[in-house]
Amino acid sequence: MPDVASLVEATRAFITSEVLPIDDEYDGDVEAAGGEELRRRLQARARLLGLLSPQGPVDCGGLGLTMCQRAPVLEEAGYSLFGPMAMNVNAPDEGNIHLLDHVASDAQRRKYLRPLVAGEWRSAFAMTEPAPGAGSDPAALTTRAEKVDGGFAVNGRKHFITGADGADLFIIMARTSGEPGDARGATMLLANAAAPGIEIVRHIGTMDRSMVGGHCEVRFTNLFVPDADVLGAVDEGFRYAQVRLGPARLTHVMRWLGAARRAHEVAVAHAVGRRVFGSRLADLGMAQLLIADNEIDLAATRALLMVACAELDSAERASKSTSIAKTFAAEALGRVADRxxxxxxxxxxxxxxPVAKVARELRPFRVYDGPSEVHRASISKRAVRQIVGGP
Structure with a gap:
């Protein structure tokens, strides 16, 4: 059984002494700070300290933490914008590790999962497409994987693919049957980034700057994926996506909770030291309201997070609780940074x-892994079904 309290303390020490100074020096801009070279250097240090891949399966070199166990560890990692990268718990690798752990064959675990857990590789999850393709509505998937001798030929375009530039592995969502709009017919395919037919078209400029590899447009042109690199069963990709998305939403919450907490703590320290109108800023009523509301939003986020983590650890699907936690956290943590x-x-x-950069990095969280509006629609539909039944 991992000693979570010790891991939390060790993570806090590593982040504050070795990662935060670099983060602050470069204002959270990972490419300016060294990009891939920085990732490898920090992960080598985390590996030496026994902190690398706390979420990874033990048989592949990770620490094997459950969702509830990893929550406080990832919060401490997220205290620095570079912390999740340093400990190999950053998106999209963290979510891809979880997906492969639950779906990959033994051969795929050896070939793809082990190097991801070890930090030897980076990965990208290629699902989102330019309009009218898949986005908030995954069923709109247009990228095609046609059956050919010995495998599949993949053709299509993706965009906003996080970490694509420099990734070693792509997990590709492609349609193997049906038409765009069908809720079935998608398949997950594994492809080495060096394979012919994968092109990084461009980086898409976004307001956040802390994600190594950027957010890219990617083109697949007659990319051959052998049958051995189909992840799970053909036409079951949408089902496997749910295996990844629920936990990935919560690990986003964990990481961003740490970042928002840092912004709050910096602001409180400033309010204690700043004197205005003859008293400390922290003693003025309106400032006290801002501080108190931040404390409430941080505590409520943590509580909703742990409810959803407990459900996932109990092998429940937890679709409702993960949607609620993600939606609330994305907005509440944004409020914390704004206050x-x-x-x-x-x-x-x-x-x-460091407050402004945290606010800058937090804002896209209301869009990533499902916009708040899409989650609210899903939460509402579940509530209605619970009362009146039906689809």
Whole structure:
């Protein structure tokens, strides 16, 4: 049984002493800080400290933490924008490790999962497409995988593929049957990034800067994927996507909870040290409201997160609880960062404090892994079904 309390303390020490200084020096811009070279250097240090891949399966070199166990560890990792990368718990690798752990064959575990858990490889999850393709509605999937002798030929375009530039492995969602709009007929395929037919078309500029490999447009042209590299069963890709998405939503919450907590703590320290109108800023009523509301949002996020983690650890699907936790956290943590900026005044919107960069990185969370509006529609439909039944 892992000693989670010790892992939390060791993670906190590693992040604050070795990762935060680099993060702050480069204002959370991972490419400016060294990109892939930085990732390898920090992960080598995390490996030496016994902190690499706490979520990874033990048989592949990870620490094997459950969802509930990994929550406080990933929160501490997320205290720095570079912390999740340093410990190999960053998106999309963390979610891809979880997916492969639950779906991959023994041969695929050896070939693909082991190097991911070891930090030797990076990966990308290629599902989102330009309109009218898959996005918030995965059933709109247009990328095709046609059966050929010995495997599949993949053709299509993807965009906003996080970490694609420099990735070693692509997990590709492609349609193997049916037409766009059908809720079945997708298959997950594993492809080495060096395979002919994979092209990184461009980086798509986004407001966040902490993700190594960027967010890219990718083109597949007659990419051959052998039958041995089909992940799971043909036409079952949408079902496997649910294996990945629920836990990945929660690990996003864990990481961003750490970042928002840092913004809050910096703001409180500023409010304690700043004197205005003859008293400490922290003693003024309006400042106290901002501080208190941040404390409430952080505590509520943590509580909803743990409810959903407990359900997943109990082998429940937890679709409702993960949607609720993700939607609430994406908005609540954004509020925390915004209030922290307000408390810090001019410093809060500058690079003098880390608050503004946290707000910058947090904002896309309301879009990633399902926009808040899509989650709300899903939560509402479940509530209606519970009362009146039906599909």
């Amino acid at each position: 922290a900026m307000q408390l810090c005044g001019g410093l809060g919107v500058s690079a003098e404090l």
